Amino acid sequence: MSESVARLTARLTETAPGLRVESGPGALGQYAYDASNYRVPPQAVAFPRSADDVVAVLRACKETGVPVTARGGGTSMAGNAVGPGVVLDFSRYMNRILDIDPAGGTARVEAGVVLDTLQSATALHGLSFGPDPSSHSRCTLGGMIGNDACGNRSVRHGRTSSHIEALEIVTVDGVRAVADRTGLHAVDPQDAGLVARLEADVRRLIADNLAPIRTELGRIPRQVSGYQLHHLLPEHGFDMARALVGTEGSCAVVTAATVRLVATAQASTLLTLGYDDVVDAAEDVSEILRWNPTAVEGMDEAIVATMRARRGPDSVTGLPEGRAWLYVELDGDDEATVNTRAAQLLDVLKAQGRMTGGRVVRSAAERRSLWRVREDGAGLAARLVDGGESWPGWEDSAVAPENLAGYLRDFRELLASHVLTGVMYGHFGAGCVHVRIDFDLATDVGRTAARRFLHEAAALVVAHGGTLSGEHGDGRARGELLEVMYSHRMIRAFTAFKDVFDPDGLLNPGVIVAPAPLDADLALHQIQPLATEFSFPHDEDGFAGAVRRCVGVGRCRSDAGGVMCPSYRATGEETDSTRGRARLLQEMVRGDIVQDGWRSTEVRDALDLCLSCKACSSDCPVGVDMATYKAEFLHQHYKGRIRPRSHYSLGWLPLTSALAGFAARPLNALLRGPVGKLLARLGGVTTKRRIPAFASRRALRGVLRGAKSGESARAVLFIDSFTRAFRPEVAGAASRVLADAGIPCTAEDGLCCGLTWVSTGQLSVARRIMARTVAHLDNGDERPIIVAEPSCAAALKRDVPELLGTDAARRVAERVHTFTGALTDLAAPDWTPPELPADVVLQTHCHEYATFKGSRPTDLLRRLGVVKVDEAEGCCGLAGNFGFEAQHYDTSMAVADLALKPRLDGIDQDTPTVVVADGFSCATQIDHLAGDRGIRALHLAELLDPTADQAARPGGTP
Known part of the structure; x- marks a missing residue:
């Protein structure tokens, strides 16, 4: 801990007792990143519970000269939410909805409120907050205010700034004020003079720069880059609230906001339109906008292919033929009218001749599925199905919608001239294009090439009358490029505006004003591959490349939808999210903040509450598989050391349960009494659960007497350790059902998938167990292998080939089915099951x-x-x-x-x-x-x- 942070912490102990401040490697490693290309380790992370806590932090930072960066969900893609001093995490505690006024159509919320939380609360009144970024399940209102977020329906609702009535802020001096549509007002009367002087300085600044503000700002709907000083013009009423939106925490810290709500549409529908490429799609945007849509979103084929590869072929349905698509949403007062308009629009677009196909998506479930593909675009584009990586940095440029096709055409030529590939998607109806590009950011040569491209891209978008940023803000990615877009006089006005609020440059330094070089503090660096047990076949750099999959989009921080991440949903702590763990593993590989490598206690503690559920491997848009990373880490961490007791008692369960089958009845009786509790404590097992009763060896033989054998069997029923030891009746039922469904099986007992050794990180043992199983199953038999226990089926399907890395293991994995999968894919077409409950x-x-x-x-x-x-x-x-x-x-x-x-x-x-x-x-x-x-x-x-x-x-x- 530096001397300044030690002084700051001591000061906060006096002025804000109870304020949670963390400065250990665990917190610093996680908060060094957001969803951008940048890594800026803070000196401390504070978790305020009230505006008074924020006041205390800012005053202490002012005294000690420590910078401050405000942070919401940490999903910023331009490096807006990382900083070198104290990071204020508003999402943990300052996440309350303070008031909803249905009659007035407003809500008052703290900065850390997640957008979906607000939407759920306002939906009860038939209202919503208009802007809806794809990160709506985890982005906070404070973050949306910071970068003037828009969203999928910005064609209708525009930017966050259009929906702000008032902001409750704390200045760098620790003064509380309210910025509204008439100016700036002190919360405490004793601060009135200071706040009045601040407002007067801003008014003078605007009066001195009327011409450049009127001619350079507010030219197109998505012009987010720089400061939005045009809201302070006399003709706009000196709207200080809207002027502070989009300042990225560089002028003041927002603690709460009063936002305006919009009425929810009575009916809506979705059209999906197919095109040969994104330029053809963009050509149709002008016509579509004449139909007053709520959304016009674009997407290319690479994102769809990745989604299908990651979540199955049925994860994306309802798209017409094409290699690029538009989503067009229409709304209205009733369903019949909306559907009529949709059909009419479809006819008009067919007549234009650019579409390859189009349809109206009437199913609500199908619409939700399609929107998820679009919303996961940033993550899906980051790690594509072919294994290629792409990065933000130029992910957010915008032009007037009528100029979009020409801009995209020229932009593709620019990419080609630099031998770069970009995956494009975004808000086509607003002229805003998201693109992730396969920059080489790990080498000096690659970074130099990226810098050259970004400067040329900035000149190109300006030539098309556009803006560097259309919603994500400038951050560290584009601050340097503002001089390409704006005149020197406008840049000086931006600098003067920040100086009025933050003369010492303590608030989010390096952003917008006096920006850091766009290639400074890049997270990606050259690494040395680590020797591991798992092969990580889908990642070029092995384990290091696997943990690098996390790019910070933060879907694991969602409270609903999918299964990931159960521990985060239970605790609400960043360290218990998939992203938090992945970032610490990245730091472990890097060896800077986390310096103990595989022996790191910080990484061990972060992984402790990971349930190894594997949901992230499917729900995470970039396919982070924390269960596998945890297994590898535990193996390396405890190599040659005494392990936790539960690793022995539960990790070796297949062996101990097999032995227990010889004396199941007396053993069960013993375990139900005091001896059972004693053994549980000795084994690190909770005494709050009953130990499941072991089955006798005879029980399994009895239930499998009817199983087929020889040539009549069409499949192999793999008897896993859990079924064998605790519920052999399931094996009998499975055998009978499969036979009834036309899939008679022969039972294979005495083998193990190695799952319990994998989950406890005992990979050397797991490899031996798996190798024996594979040798037995890979005997020329090509029949399906059906496993009643899903976790064991998953281990055979995925862990076995990735740990053994042999052709035999892969052949066995290809044959594995769950019980559900067998009935879905292999059952006789005329099979009729017994009558089922409703x-x-x-x-x-x-x-x-x-x-x-x-x-x-x-x-x-x-x-x-x-x-x-x-x-x-x-x-x-x-x-x-x-x-x-x-x-x-x-x-x-x-x-x-x-x-x-x-x-x-x-x-x-x-x-x-x-x-x-x-x-x-x-x-x-x-x-x-x-x-x-x-x-x-x-x-x-x-x-x-x-x-x-x-x-x-x-x-x-x-």
Whole structure:
């Protein structure tokens, strides 16, 4: 800790008791990044709970000369949310909605409120906040104000600045004030004189620069670059609130805002239009705008291909033929009128002759699916299906919409002349193009080439009458380029405006005014590949390249949608997000802030609450797989050292459970008493859960007597360790259902996928176990391998080939199916299952969700006739060994509270409802949560078992 930070911390202890301030390697490593190309390690991170805390921080920083950077969700793409001094994280505590006034159409919110939280609250009144960036599930209102965010519907609603009534700010001197549409007003009367002088200085500045402000600013709808001083012109009423929007925290710190809301449309529909390329798509924008759409969004084929590769071929449906697409949303007072207008627009565009196809998307579910592809564009474009990497830096230029096609045509030629490739998408209806480019930012030669390209790109967009930034702000990426866009007089006016508010340059230094060089502080650097157990076949630099996948878009910080990231959803801490962990692993590889490499305790602690659910490998747009990274880290961290006790007791469970089968009855009786609790404590296992009862070895043999063998068997039923040890009846049911579905199986017992050794980071043992299994299964047999336990199926499908790295392992992996997948892909066309209940509560295993994307249990159940499938979207919280470990019990239950427990609590005992959970962990958690009410989870095989007594099933229908 530097002397200045030590003094600052001591000062804050006096002036803001209880303020959380962190300055260890863990916090500094995570907050050194946002979603940009930049890495600027702070000296400390503060988590204010009130405006008074912000006042205390700013006063202490002023006294000690330490810079301050305000931060919301950390999704800034231009380097706006990283800084060298104190980072203020508003998202953790200052995230309250203070007031909603439905009659006045306004809301008052703290800076750390996530946009989706506000939207959910205002939707109850038929209102919403107009701007809707693709990061709406995790971006904060403070961040949106900082960079004047827009969003997918900016054609209708414009920029954030258009919706701001008042800002509550703290100046660099620690003075609280309110900026509104008439000026600047002190909160505390004793500060009135100081605030009045500040306002007077601004008024003089505007009066001295009327000509350049009127001629250079506000020329096109998306002109975000620089400061928006035109709002202070006399004809605009000296609107100080709107002038401070887009200043990126470089003039004052926003603590709260009063925002104007818009009415929610009664009806809307979506058109998807196909084109040969993005230029053809742009040519049609002018015609589309005449139809008053709410959104006109563009996207190219690379993003769609990556989405399908990452989440399955059915993850993107409803797009017409083409290599580029436009989404056009229309709204109105009723559905019939909207649909009529959509059909008319489609006819007009067909007559224009540029479309390759077009359709109206009537299904709400399909519309949500299509919007997700667009919203994940930044992440999907960062790591494409072919493995190529691309980067922001010129991701946000904008021109007038009528100039878009010409600009894109020239821009593509500029890319080609520099031998660069850009993945394009964005707000075509507003003339704003997002593009990620395959810059080489790891070498001096590559950085020099990138600098040359960016200067030429700036000159090009200016020549087309455009702006460097259309919504993300200038930040560190484009501040240097403002001199290409604006006159020297305008640049001097920007400097003077900042000097009025921040004469010492302490607020977000290096941004907009006196900008840092655009190629300074780049995060990407040349690295030495690390020797690892996993092969990381999809990443050129192995482990280092794998953890570099995280580019900070922050989808893991969402509270809803998908499954990632359960621990973040439970704690709300950056360190417990996929992004936070990935950033620390990047620092570990770098060896600067985190200097202990594989032995790092900071990285170990950050990974501690990772449930290894693997959801991030599917939900993360760039495919971060934290479960695999954690397994590798634990292996390296504990190599040659004593491990946590649970690694032995739970990691070696397949072996101990096999031995337990020889004396299951007396052992179960022993474990139910005091000896069981003692053994649990000795093994690092929580005593708050019942230890599942072991099955005898005879039990499995009994239930499998009917399994086929020899040539009549079409598939192999792999008997995993959990099924063998704890619920052999599932194996019997699976065998009968598969035979009934036309997939008779031969049972394969005595093998193991190695999962428990992987999840506890004992990879040397896992490799030996896996190698034995692969050698046995890769014997020339090409029949499908069906696994009843989803986590074991996922291990065979993904972990085995990535850990062994052999052709044999890959051949085995290709044959693996979950039970759901087998019935989806292999069942006889005329198979009819037994009569099923009308209602099912479903808990899908996270590993199945992440690894087997094309066969979802919920889809199969609906196809088989279940009318209502209430899926608990999210992790059950037990997650294998995680929820059994004593130190993780509380987090496990907190995760269960997010989705699973509310579904179980909502089951009406008088209404027949079946609970289905194929995963042993999920079923165990359900028993823990609701077993005392007689609720037990069935495996899908038990539900479909043709020999089962329907009336006898727990919660079943007679």
